[in-house]
Amino acid sequence: MRTGFDNGKYLKLQSEHIAQRIAQFGGKLYMEFGGKLFDDYHASRVLPGFEPDSKIKMLATLRDKAEIVIAVNAGDIAKNKVRGDYGITYDLDVLRLIDAFRSFDLYVGSVVITQFAGQGAAEAFQRRLESLGLTVYRHYPIEGYPAAIDTIVSDDGYGRNDFIETTRPLVVVTAPGPGSGKMATCLSQLYHHGKRGEQAGYAKFETFPIWNLPLKHPVNVAYEAATADLNDVNMIDPFHMEAYGSLAVNYNRDVDTFPVLSALFKKLFGGECPYKSPTDMGVNMAGFCIVDDEACQEASRREIVRRYLSAACANAKGLTGEGELDKLKLLMNTVGTSVEDRPGRALALKKAAETGEPAAAIELPDGRIVIGKTSKLLGATSAALLDALKALGGIDDGIRLLAPAILEPVQDLKVNHLGNVNPRLHTDEVLLALSICAVTNPLAETAMQQLERLAGSEVHSTVILSPVDENLLKKLGANVTCEPAYETNKLYHK
Numbered sequence: 001m002r003t004g005f006d007n008g009k010y011l012k013l014q015s016e017h018i019a020q021r022i023a024q025f026g027g028k029l030y031m032e033f034g035g036k037l038f039d040d041y042h043a044s045r046v047l048p049g050f051e052p053d054s055k056i057k058m059l060a061t062l063r064d065k066a067e068i069v070i071a072v073n074a075g076d077i078a079k080n081k082v083r084g085d086y087g088i089t090y091d092l093d094v095l096r097l098i099d100a101f102r103s104f105d106l107y108v109g110s111v112v113i114t115q116f117a118g119q120g121a122a123e124a125f126q127r128r129l130e131s132l133g134l135t136v137y138r139h140y141p142i143e144g145y146p147a148a149i150d151t152i153v154s155d156d157g158y159g160r161n162d163f164i165e166t167t168r169p170l171v172v173v174t175a176p177g178p179g180s181g182k183m184a185t186c187l188s189q190l191y192h193h194g195k196r197g198e199q200a201g202y203a204k205f206e207t208f209p210i211w212n213l214p215l216k217h218p219v220n221v222a223y224e225a226a227t228a229d230l231n232d233v234n235m236i237d238p239f240h241m242e243a244y245g246s247l248a249v250n251y252n253r254d255v256d257t258f259p260v261l262s263a264l265f266k267k268l269f270g271g272e273c274p275y276k277s278p279t280d281m282g283v284n285m286a287g288f289c290i291v292d293d294e295a296c297q298e299a300s301r302r303e304i305v306r307r308y309l310s311a312a313c314a315n316a317k318g319l320t321g322e323g324e325l326d327k328l329k330l331l332m333n334t335v336g337t338s339v340e341d342r343p344g345r346a347l348a349l350k351k352a353a354e355t356g357e358p359a360a361a362i363e364l365p366d367g368r369i370v371i372g373k374t375s376k377l378l379g380a381t382s383a384a385l386l387d388a389l390k391a392l393g394g395i396d397d398g399i400r401l402l403a404p405a406i407l408e409p410v411q412d413l414k415v416n417h418l419g420n421v422n423p424r425l426h427t428d429e430v431l432l433a434l435s436i437c438a439v440t441n442p443l444a445e446t447a448m449q450q451l452e453r454l455a456g457s458e459v460h461s462t463v464i465l466s467p468v469d470e471n472l473l474k475k476l477g478a479n480v481t482c483e484p485a486y487e488t489n490k491l492y493h494k
Contacts (some may be wrong), residue, residue, distance in 0.1 A: 046218075138161070365457060
């Protein structure tokens with residue numbers, strides 16, 4: 001995959017643009033930060049060259065001006081809401097985020113618990129944070145939000161909320177996930193600054209959709225695919241068109257809420273809204289950093305196919321409905337792609353038909369494809385992984401890298417001591433065996449040295465993979481998809 005995005009240019013332009021926005025509002029800006037600050041692999045997949053931690057690195061260039069406020073919804077704490085990507089609850093993710101920010105030497109000023117209505121779990125979490133030396137504030141539900149503007153912008157609305165004491169010109173408001181109250185936190189702060197006779201502003205940072213790309217550009221369509229479960233829809237910003245006579249892309253939720261936000265801003269800023277459109281509120285400069293548009297288009301088409309296959313597997317597990325699949329099919333048609341374009345898929349299906357067993361394909365970053373088949377010793381994905389390491393290391397495919405003296409005790413442990421029926425090795429077990437063999441076998445050591453070169457590979461399995469195999473491949477930087485079918489007809493699958 002060719003590089004399509006200039007990451008260095010992005011870091012420079014983005015930090016400069018945020019600094020300009022701070023100056024626009026007299027030196028105090030509250031910036032709502034949407035999407036992932038860390039590990040934004042979606043952006044790196046659709047914009048080849050975008051580094052997954054680009055946004056946090058960009059903020060790090062502003063570390064002397066910035067402080068972080070983390071918002072978490074009290075209701076989410078009470079419900080033990082879990083992040084799907086990390087498998088941890090929102091309250092624990094607050095702690096993870098604080099550690100992550102501090103690792104970049106970014107200052108976390110406080111945590112605000114939003115929608116607080118006496119939830120016991122939220123009170124307990126506040127006590128825990130305070131015992132760790134963190135400052136915690138509370139914001140409360142506002143009846144009629146967001147339509148009851150007179151109530152919201154009053155002492156009975158934002159006025160009830162704690163004022164968050166901040167010391168730096170850029171206050172980044174982020175959260176464990178959507179619905180945490182980031183925007184309301186920013187606007188509440190503007191109200192309190194206004195009451196104090198102080199100037200402050202608001203801006204929004206969202207990477208997608210990219211406002212200065214066409215509406216149906218594959219990068220923007222890939223964003224719709226990524227949020228198909230939320231039913232987000234990209235659209236031309238009508239307020240931007242009316243104000244400037246030019247096209248800009250936004251999405252339905254921001255467009256729908258802008259009239260209310262505009263009215264809120266007018267009241268907060270004394271009768272004048274600083275923005276003429278929801279696009280105006282944004283500070284995203286990613287669209288100016290695309291250096292190979294075709295590379296980004298092709299990467300985005302691949303991402304949409306991956307999203308469809310992922311949703312199809314979730315549907316087979318009973319985790320999503322047909323509506324999401326129908327939308328993803330429509331999005332594939334929009335950009336002229338289909339599951340037939342998934343790298344290695346046809347070859348894997350052919351091998352599975354020939355053997356009557358699951359098969360897997362890995363497209364390497366250089367375009368070569370290796371096929372793994374199921375055997376008595378290895379699952380198809382494990383076999384494909386070994387073959388990929390051989391190919392990358394220039395090792396003859398006929399050479400055995402795993403010594404029987406190492407494999408037999410592992411299989412004995414699995415079957416006779418750990419209660420597994422299947423003696424085949426998972427990918428993690430294969431790598432452990434390979435690392436042991438590497439002590440005495442130089443070719444096994446060569447194979448181990450290729451692991452980092454798997455980043456960016458495309459893996460496709462003809463059956464739904466176990467979480468062990470899928471997670472390991474993702475840790476190696478591979479993009480993984482499966483056919484929406486289990487290996488067996490059992491009703492329960494681990």
